Amino acid sequence: MSTPNSWFVSVSGSGLPEVDGLYVPSQEPPKESESGTMSTLGYWNGKLAWDRADGKSLRNPALSYSNSYKAWRLCRLDGHLAYTIENSDPLPDTPGTWDVYRKGVAPAPCISVLASDPRLAPNVVFVLGGPGAGKGTMCEVAMNQLGWRHLSAGDLLRAERKAGGADAALIEEYIEAGKIVPVTITVGLIKKAMNAIIEAGGAPNFLVDGFPRSLENWSGWREVFGAAAAVPTMLFFECPLPVLEQRILGRAKYSGRSDDNVESLRKRFVTYKEETMPIVDVFRKEGKVVDVDSSRDRQDVWALVKEALKPWSTKDEPLTERSECLLGMRPWPKRNKDGE
Ligand SMILES: Nc1ncnc2c1ncn2[C@@H]1O[C@H](COP(=O)(O)OP(=O)(O)O)[C@@H](O)[C@H]1O
Ligand SMILES: O=c1ccn([C@@H]2O[C@H](COP(=O)(O)OP(=O)(O)O)[C@@H](O)[C@H]2O)c(=O)[nH]1
Known part of the structure; x- marks a missing residue:
């Protein structure tokens, strides 16, 4: 029954x-x-x-x-x-x-x-790593296969910029410079997206991708979600700069992102080392970090991610076609002239 x-x-x-x-x-x-x-x-x-x-x-x-x-x-x-x-x-x-x-x-x-x-408090896993480390790719596969919800802080900021609200120009300025957008904006967008999913009856497992990027981001999160809430697990995608460069240049061919170029990438990488690494260390001291060597082949990286998420995953489906494309196991379908 x-x-x-x-x-x-x-x-x-x-x-x-x-x-x-x-x-x-x-x-x-x-x-x-x-x-x-x-x-x-x-x-x-x-x-x-x-x-x-x-x-x-x-x-x-x-x-x-x-x-x-x-x-x-x-x-x-x-x-x-x-x-x-x-x-x-x-x-x-x-x-x-x-x-x-x-x-x-x-x-x-x-x-x-x-x-x-x-x-029930939402169950959150943070996903951090350098620009181009493969966070978005693996989060999307986890969403398709394991029932997680994926909230990319960068995507939420880009959507807000595109919507053209009061913060649009400021968001553009920060993204272009590879700097970190003020946390009240980012955490507000994450919370709103999370609430919309919860209210529509969505699963309570969230991958929050590309956040927290700094100590300020982390204190902003705790202000909104409560300092007493459990410290989320963090998946940390390790990947050396030359590999990141190669991947960002590959992504630049299709992403349409204004910051997918070598100049912006270098600025983002500096921000990443100076501001994001200290927050990874905070989580590491709490024993909350799961390291993922994301310089490896996509399918190997996926196996590591899947294992790390296993304790909370609500399903484990056979790979969808889209996941196979994301993992490089089959070519992306050709687009027609309407771009579909
Ligand atoms: N393990 C991998 N090996 C090779 N290329 C990868 C791997 N993971 C992701 N990529 C590719 O690298 C680029 C950046 O990945 P993405 O998931 O967008 O990174 P992030 O979200 O960390 O910025 C994308 O074009 C993606 O297809
Ligand atoms: O919590 C966040 C997430 C993203 N960003 C901005 O958005 C850009 C792109 O971030 P995203 O995570 O989408 O891409 P990645 O750098 O991982 O490729 C960053 O360089 C920042 O300028 C930010 O300020 N705060």
């Missing part, structure tokens, strides 16, 4: 003990419960029984579909709609905010339904 789904309800606002039920406007068709009952409009009293953040109630709420309200409802297990719907379907496409149903009126509290427990 497959494991039933669990949904987690995060609540902000007041008046919750009086909440009778929740609904999401939806055109989803009615669902049949395990006992074969089609869900219909019902009435129920009392409190909603959910897995509350204060841990006082550990009962899972039932989810049902109301034909009359054209809405998914979450209701108490012992109420009028007292049957449990257990299934292996994904949560109906309704992550985000649910409306509160209270005897026909909608008071203020804001409810989010999540597929993972928001009280």
Whole structure:
């Protein structure tokens, strides 16, 4: 038998003990419960029984579909709609905010339904190494194969620059000079991306690539994530400068990155040695560093990375075609004239 789904309800606002039920406007068709009952409009009293953040109630709420309200409802297990719907379907496409149903009126509290427990801290592994060491490549393979989520600090900064917000010009200036962008910007982007994934029910395992690049980055992280939070493991990709140069020049042919040239690379390498190596040493003293010799062949590097991530990986899939391309085991498919 497959494991039933669990949904987690995060609540902000007041008046919750009086909440009778929740609904999401939806055109989803009615669902049949395990006992074969089609869900219909019902009435129920009392409190909603959910897995509350204060841990006082550990009962899972039932989810049902109301034909009359054209809405998914979450209701108490012992109420009028007292049957449990257990299934292996994904949560109906309704992550985000649910409306509160209270005897026909909608008071203020804001409810989010999540597929993972928001009280669990995200499990983070930092991935550091010189520019071109292969961090992005291996993180993407880990995402495809092992169920990790990949957050590249550099990609987030480039996306923010492209979006053209208030910090765009400043980000461009730092990236061009190979310098480290002020941490409040970077850590804010990482946190936002992480929250979006968690709220959409994503897995809690995150590879944070290219961060923290300095002691300042690390203190900025602790300010946002809490100094008491566990110190993440760090994968450190070791690779000598001549190999990095070769790889960056190879990447320059397709990356379109303004800093993929020898001049920027040398500046980035100086920043890396002066500012990033000290933070690697801090983690090393804590016994948190796993060294990966990333000057080796991609498949060897992947074997090392996979082994290092094994304790937390939630799956181990056969290599996808894309992973095989990333690992140099097959050529990239030729692009058509539209660039696809
Ligand atoms: N082990 C490896 N051997 C040879 N080339 C590699 C290896 N790992 C990555 N590359 C290539 O080197 C370039 C830089 O890799 P990338 O993952 O983008 O580095 P980073 O994210 O550390 O800057 C890419 O073109 C990538 O395909
Ligand atoms: O936490 C970060 C990550 C990246 N960067 C900037 O983004 C550039 C590119 O970083 P990325 O990790 O994408 O590339 P890499 O240098 O590893 O090739 C760096 O040189 C920095 O200017 C930054 O300031 N803070």
